Amino acid sequence: MNGLLKFSQGVDALNAWVGRWLSWLVLLMVLISAGNAIVRKVFSNSSNAFLEIQWYLFAAIFLLASAYTLLRNEHVKIDVVLGRFPRRTQVKVEIFGLLVFLLPFVVYVSALSWPEVHKAFVSGEVSENAGGLIRWPVYALLPVGMALLGLQGLSEVVKRLAFLAGRAPDPSARQQAKTAEEELAEAIRKQSGSAA
Numbered sequence: 001m002n003g004l005l006k007f008s009q010g011v012d013a014l015n016a017w018v019g020r021w022l023s024w025l026v027l028l029m030v031l032i033s034a035g036n037a038i039v040r041k042v043f044s045n046s047s048n049a050f051l052e053i054q055w056y057l058f059a060a061i062f063l064l065a066s067a068y069t070l071l072r073n074e075h076v077k078i079d080v081v082l083g084r085f086p087r088r089t090q091v092k093v094e095i096f097g098l099l100v101f102l103l104p105f106v107v108y109v110s111a112l113s114w115p116e117v118h119k120a121f122v123s124g125e126v127s128e129n130a131g132g133l134i135r136w137p138v139y140a141l142l143p144v145g146m147a148l149l150g151l152q153g154l155s156e157v158v159k160r161l162a163f164l165a166g167r168a169p170d171p172s173a174r175q176q177a178k179t180a181e182e183e184l185a186e187a188i189r190k191q192s193g194s195a196a
Helices: 001-041 048-064 066-071 087-123 136-164 182-196
Strands: none
Touching: 001 048, 001 066, 001 136, 001 182, 048 066, 048 136, 066 136, 087 136
16 A cells, blocks of 8 residues: 555646646736737737647646646535535545546547547648647647546545545545645745745
């Protein structure tokens, strides 16, 4: 069990790191969007590449952050029925859901998406829009995001099994007392403090 818990900690650290860096993509996407709007309105000029990079960044945020969201236990849950059961029963149902629904979904989507990534890479597929971008990087976000989500799903299974065995705390308990916004502000302060 110790080896599995170390694996789980490693996956958690990886997805926490990815999640922190993805928060910067939100800022980048907003800056590109604002810059594109200003150039379009002031100079009556624009590029499809600027529009497409916004879509690519949004896809990266959405697909790559799904594992981070699972790590933080932030996915939408409707526990009307499950919330009435003892915590150990809830954890067993969560393990069932992860093993029977999440992980097969990840494998299925990954199996379907890799051939499309390969085909787009080999063919050098480019957007049909004038000035459009190459497509394979955005296609690759899907299997990469699924890989991160699958790893986090396995990590969540390990943490729940360890909880049932009395070897770990409840993985669904809130780990942080701060909101995501407060954590982001703190991370920015730390980075700006270390850069000085």
